[in-house]
Amino acid sequence: MTSEPRDSRARGLVLIVEDEPAIADVVRLNLAKAGYGVHVEQHGDRALDAIRRLRPAAIILDVGLPGMDGVEICRRLRADDDWTPVLFVTARDDEVDRIVGLEMGADDYVTKPFSPRELVARVTGVLRRTHGAPEAAPQTVGRIVLDATRRRVTSDDVEFNLTATEFDLLAHLMRKPGRVFTREQLLSEVWGYSSVAGTRTVDVHVAQLRAKLGDASPIRTVRGVGYAAEN
Known part of the structure; x- marks a missing residue:
């Protein structure tokens, strides 16, 4: 070593x-x-x-x-x-x-x-x-409350354990509720790089977020386009 x-x-x-x-x-x-x-x-x-x-x-x-x-x-x-x-x-x-x-x-x-x-x-x-998350008020979309300052995600007082990237992906979607982001946009804006071959990463992380958040998940798939967070 x-x-x-x-x-x-x-x-x-x-x-x-x-x-x-x-x-x-x-x-x-x-x-x-x-x-x-x-x-x-x-x-x-x-x-x-x-x-x-x-x-x-x-x-x-x-x-x-x-x-x-x-x-x-x-x-x-x-x-x-x-x-x-x-x-x-x-x-x-x-x-x-x-x-x-x-x-x-x-x-x-x-x-x-x-x-x-x-x-x-x-x-x-x-x-x-x-x-590097700046001080910010908690955001709420549907039943999900995201506290960027403390990097906590909760629903009905239940806290979810998310990886750093899962948290960042959810936070990015929740900053602009209703806006549809393409996979390429999310890969560039959340991960910090752009690669068409890598967009499968976005799908896998979204699937994992939905599995962890369960019925409280605010993420909607827009077929042929990408994803959005909605109430």
């Missing part, structure tokens, strides 16, 4: 769980250059201990790891009510892998080979959305 020193300029510690040293080193160098503290683990069985000990701001998690795989690591984190942002990395360009990963509570994913700069940009985007 390797670590970068965390000084006063660091933007937070990012844990990389990756068993290919060359990939881990490239990502580590790019994150460190961007001002992040970095810790690398190469074995899945050591990842949970590192997460609980270091409390990283974000986790870059390879799906295929020796020992415990990335999906199981993420599942255990969410089961323990740990909602640290997780970005999956997978060598398998398979939609099933991506969907399973997102259903386990991941915030995003990239497939190998990937651009290290793009990965850093996605980490930055997740952390900016998670920690």
Whole structure:
């Protein structure tokens, strides 16, 4: 395992769980250059201990790891009510892998080979959305109350556990009730990047939000266009 020193300029510690040293080193160098503290683990069985000990701001998690795989690591984190942002990395360009990963509570994913700069940009985007919410009054659409300041979503005094990206997606839709957003708009405005091939990510996150919010979900599908939040 390797670590970068965390000084006063660091933007937070990012844990990389990756068993290919060359990939881990490239990502580590790019994150460190961007001002992040970095810790690398190469074995899945050591990842949970590192997460609980270091409390990283974000986790870059390879799906295929020796020992415990990335999906199981993420599942255990969410089961323990740990909602640290997780970005999956997978060598398998398979939609099933991506969907399973997102259903386990991941915030995003990239497939190998990937651009290290793009990965850093996605980490930055997740952390900016998670920690940079301005002071704002709670919003209500239908039965859902969203408090951006405290990053809480409730309905009838029941609080929902959402990933950072699920929260940001719901907040974006609720800021303009009734407005229909295309998948491409949501991918650009919530995730911070644009890719037609990646719009499936939006559908998976919407499905997960609906599953968590149940009958209280304010999200409506506009067939052939996108999604809207309505009373």
